[in-house]
Amino acid sequence: MTVKNNGVYEKETTGTLMKKGYIALQEQYSVAEAIHHLRKNVQGKTNIHYLYIINDKNELTGVLSIRELLGANSVKKVSEIMITDIISLPTDLDQEKAAQIFREEDLVSIPVVNNSKELIGLIHVEDILDVVWQEADEDIGKLMASSKEITFHTSPFTAAFRRLPWLVLLLFIGLISGGIIERFEETLEAVVALAFFMPMIAGMTGNTGTQSLAVVVRGLVHEKITPKTTARLLFRELIVGIIIGITCAIVIAIIAYVWRGDIVLGLVVGSSLLATLIIGTLAGTIIPLILYKFKADPAIASGPLITTINDILSLLIYFGIATMFISKLM
Secondary structure, eight states, X not given: OOBOTTSOBOTTBHHHHOBSOOOEEETTOBHHHHHHHHHHHOTTOOOXXXXXXXXXXXXXXXXXXXXXXXXXXXXXXXXXXXXXXXXXXXXXXXXHHHHHHHHHHTOSEEEEEOTTOBEEEEEEHHHHHHHHHHHHHHHHHHHXXXXXXXXXXXXXXXXXXXXXXXXXXXXXXXXXXXXXXXXXXXXXXXXXXXXXXXXHHHHHHXXXXXXXXXXXXXXXHHSOOOHHHHHHHHHHHHHXXXXXXXXXXXXXXXXXXXXXXXXXXXHHHHHHHHHHHHHHHHHHHHHHHHHHHTTSOGGGSOHHHHHHHHHXXXXXXXXXXXXXTHHHHO
């Protein structure tokens, strides 16, 4: 439903953003008549960049910039010089999609039409900036596993209860990490030095996953997702993961060798970090893309969720590799 009977538009749609501060010209106006009409009606209006051409049914048929109007022959009809390839918005379009159209088309204002293609309003780019900030705040809240808004003025009890659901779920998922450590208890007891690198392995994997998640969520706002785009993004993030992984693996392998004087320990920690950083980067990329594919808001793939999943994967890889080389480590 676009418009209710009382003229109120659905929340967070273009109908609620549009304003009436536009100047419309009739198709049959000559350029001289159009300039006269412009001078007569421009008072009190701001941000007049385009003039919108309508027919006798008030249907939007064209658009014309003020510069084009002033530079045209005064005896010509505006219908002869107007641009008929018009970008317009319906009243029921989600404001986030409207913001994306503004960005893609690089326009300062876009007209709004009803179901009958009648010109009824105008949205300026400054109105869209408010939408961008609002949507960004919502996405940040979801990335922090707090889907509802929390401000400086939110009470501590309300803030706590808005954050708790995701965190309690992740608490139980995190218990799996404890089970993994228990399973590899013999490996850990045999080589106590492995415990020193556990927080680093898990933390680095979670960090790189969260970075990829933020890149993907931000990119989904501006990009059209196609199989080609997805493949290119996954390949790019794979290369990023490999570069980051190799660099960090070399650094930590050197540190492990210098600290313990054990080249095998350095290779185990370094190779584990390389593998986990690649997997963490891909996980932070793939999870939001899957959610987007199933029409879910990709921002709900929150940082804590990605971090928890990567913790589990990193520990499995770390202790798995260490167990393979346990005889040499001992």
